[in-house]
Amino acid sequence: MGMTITEKILAAHCGRDRVEPGDLIEAAVDLVLGNDITAPIAIKEFEELGIDRVFDLEKIALIPDHFTPNKDIKSAEQVKMLRDFSKKYGIVHFYDVGRVGVEHALLPELGLVRPGMLIIGADSHTCTYGALGAFSTGVGSTDMAAAMATGRTWFKVPESMKFVFSGKLAPYVSGKDLILHTIGDIGVDGALYRAMEFTGTAIADLSVEGRLTMANMAIEAGGKNGIFMADGKAEEYVKSRSDCAYTVHASDAGARYAEVREYDAFGIEPLVAYPHLPENTKPARESGVKIDQVVIGSCTNGRIEDLRVAAGVLRGRKVHRDVRLIVIPATQAIYAQAMKEGLFEVFLEAEGIVSAPTCGPCLGGHMGILAEGEKCVATTNRNFVGRMGHPKSEVYLANPAVAAASAVLGRIAHPDELR
Numbered sequence: 001m002g003m004t005i006t007e008k009i010l011a012a013h014c015g016r017d018r019v020e021p022g023d024l025i026e027a028a029v030d031l032v033l034g035n036d037i038t039a040p041i042a043i044k045e046f047e048e049l050g051i052d053r054v055f056d057l058e059k060i061a062l063i064p065d066h067f068t069p070n071k072d073i074k075s076a077e078q079v080k081m082l083r084d085f086s087k088k089y090g091i092v093h094f095y096d097v098g099r100v101g102v103e104h105a106l107l108p109e110l111g112l113v114r115p116g117m118l119i120i121g122a123d124s125h126t127c128t129y130g131a132l133g134a135f136s137t138g139v140g141s142t143d144m145a146a147a148m149a150t151g152r153t154w155f156k157v158p159e160s161m162k163f164v165f166s167g168k169l170a171p172y173v174s175g176k177d178l179i180l181h182t183i184g185d186i187g188v189d190g191a192l193y194r195a196m197e198f199t200g201t202a203i204a205d206l207s208v209e210g211r212l213t214m215a216n217m218a219i220e221a222g223g224k225n226g227i228f229m230a231d232g233k234a235e236e237y238v239k240s241r242s243d244c245a246y247t248v249h250a251s252d253a254g255a256r257y258a259e260v261r262e263y264d265a266f267g268i269e270p271l272v273a274y275p276h277l278p279e280n281t282k283p284a285r286e287s288g289v290k291i292d293q294v295v296i297g298s299c300t301n302g303r304i305e306d307l308r309v310a311a312g313v314l315r316g317r318k319v320h321r322d323v324r325l326i327v328i329p330a331t332q333a334i335y336a337q338a339m340k341e342g343l344f345e346v347f348l349e350a351e352g353i354v355s356a357p358t359c360g361p362c363l364g365g366h367m368g369i370l371a372e373g374e375k376c377v378a379t380t381n382r383n384f385v386g387r388m389g390h391p392k393s394e395v396y397l398a399n400p401a402v403a404a405a406s407a408v409l410g411r412i413a414h415p416d417e418l419r
Helices: 005-014 039-048 073-089 103-109 124-132 141-150 175-186 201-205 208-216 232-239 304-314 332-340 343-349 400-409
Strands: 024-028 031-035 060-063 118-121 135-138 152-156 159-166 194-199 225-227 259-264 271-273 281-283 293-296 324-327 375-378 394-397
Touching (some): 005 135, 005 194, 031 039, 031 103, 039 073, 060 073, 103 124, 103 208, 124 225, 124 232, 135 225, 208 232, 293 304, 293 400, 332 343, 375 400
Parallel strands (some): 031 060, 118 135, 293 324, 293 375, 375 394
Antiparallel strands (some): 024 152
């Protein structure tokens, strides 16, 4: 019997010819990731091991992106731990303010993610990198500590689910809508500890940015990882950023899947996930919920493609007087490109604001905290109770076009409503 992409990558990294779902394996890791919330715990655990070196200076990435620029003394101390640890052990991939970006946008941009890699990170959205044909998944801080010391970690090989999207995308529909449709269909535990493999003609047409968005939210369906075969688009993206070797894996024709779901992409329209779960999806045009804030950014939708889409909707328009619009480019390079293209002028003329790269509002950290009763449309990935501030606030997840249109109209809206 054949193997899936996920199974092939795990087999290659544990030294076996093949693995089966349910196998317990110990595998070598190609990259270990931590941020300013999770890495301090891992650093404390690492230092308690009493060893004097990490397993590889170039295979650890420490990215302080959640509370940077530091919002208070506690966050400053957390980032200082990462900074001091990186200096002490010679960590190559530590990026501070002025060079840092939102981790799951920054690492692919820097060429640190390539097809066939096995990547773990002490952040649940580490599954993002499956968009480039890598196996990537979130782990706990203690597992991160052990991996920094040994370069290895353990897994139970997951079953795989296949999601086939055929046809063409309708106007204003993006990868965000495909993944929201999927989560709305199977639920937030519908892929629990399973690999979510995405394929089909609509996926082939989808940009790398759109695939990164979809893989990013695999965890919102309970997935162990999200993954795509690295096609020509993915390889072009990788080669433009790195000259390192990589291995492209494809699922075999006889690969075994726990479940296969097929969707007509043209039948999917711009969606909104209502509070307080990503599975609570409804068409944007059926909403009309009045809002107080819009956030465009995050590791889900803060890339240049996302900012271009939002600017296209906002150009020549003003944000509703009762709405605050916050735009957050995910990395310094995206920030510079958006500025070069005149996108900031569009956002500012619309009376929105632009922030330095940060995860801030997504997790209720800073740069856009909600008060009691306030409602926000966000291009982020989670809308749990209190996710962006007060426990009685509400977050509605949407793509950048819907978010921008909603900012203008003061209510959740389909971009067509601006015509």
